[in-house]
Amino acid sequence: MLRADDLVFAYEGQAPYRFTLEASPGEITAISGASGSGKSTLLDLLAGFIRPRGGSLTLDGVDLLPLPPETRPVSLLLQADNLFEHLSAAENAALGLPRGTGRAAGRARVEEALAEVGLAGLGPQSASTLSGGQKQRVALARTLLRDRPVLLLDEPFSALDDETRKTTRELVGELTRRHGWHTILVSHHADDIAALANRHYRIVEGRLERV
Numbered sequence: 476m477l478r479a480d481d482l483v484f485a486y487e488g489q490a491p492y493r494f495t496l497e498a499s500p501g502e503i504t505a506i507s508g509a510s511g512s513g514k515s516t517l518l519d520l521l522a523g524f525i526r527p528r529g530g531s532l533t534l535d536g537v538d539l540l541p542l543p544p545e546t547r548p549v550s551l552l553l554q555a556d557n558l559f560e561h562l563s564a565a566e567n568a569a570l571g572l573p574r575g576t577g578r579a580a581g582r583a584r585v586e587e588a589l590a591e592v593g594l595a596g597l598g599p600q601s602a603s604t605l606s607g608g609q610k611q612r613v614a615l616a617r618t619l620l621r622d623r624p625v626l627l628l629d630e631p632f633s634a635l636d637d638e639t640r641k642t643t644r645e646l647v648g649e650l651t652r653r654h655g656w657h658t659i660l661v662s663h664h665a666d667d668i669a670a671l672a673n674r675h676y677r678i679v680e681g682r683l684e685r686v
């Protein structure tokens with residue numbers, strides 16, 4: 476279980492946010508809220524890009540707050556621009572491999588991950604030639620290889636057309652269940668939340684309210 480307990484954060488001169496939430500493994504926890512309500516701020520706190528001035532954040536009882544972003548058990552997927560355009564799909568996915576993975580083993584694991592996200596055989600293709608949906612799938616393959624139990628998604632389907640959006644979100648649901656990820660989905664699309672969320676919080680006046 477991922478637990479944030481009264482995580483307090485304030486930008487200078489602004490009222491503080493106080494975030495309390497629980498996210499279970501294999502489940503999607505949706506976060507909604509008006510523009511400017513603090514959704515990205517919450518993700519930044521969970522990822523470790525900003526530091527709270529109080530409260531706790533634990534995963535299965537382990538304190539995450541001392542960990543810098545690069546060693547937190549957390550992956551982040553944004554709306555777009557998740558890939559290096561000058562690299563191939565396989566090279567982008569391979570960035571998720573643990574350091575020290577041998578070349579042959581790495582290649583096999585990348586192929587496996589690309590197949591799992593429905594992109595078997597697309598490895599050599601340049602990222603710049605992939606569709607928006609394919610790019611998000613490559614980013615998910617990299618997340619698979621990184622194998623971190625918390626996945627933060629910031630409006631990951633917003634740049635996709637309706638059909639691609641449906642299949643991509645189904646994939647996120649499947650991967651979350653299969654790999655036991657604690658997936659936190661920031662979205663202001665009610666249909667994404669209705670289709671995917673096991674739990675839903677809305678940010679109202681700096682606090683998370685269970686919907």
Ligand SMILES: Nc1ncnc2c1ncn2[C@@H]1O[C@H](COP(=O)(O)OP(=O)(O)OP(=O)(O)O)[C@@H](O)[C@H]1O
Binds near residue numbers: 511513
């Ligand atoms: N670095 C910063 N310094 C000062 N204020 C900030 C900073 N970043 C964000 N804010 C302010 O904090 C509030 C919350 O911003 P945040 O980006 O978390 O909201 P959001 O819910 O993600 O918005 P949106 O849906 O528009 O992306 C806003 O009022 C924003 O202007």
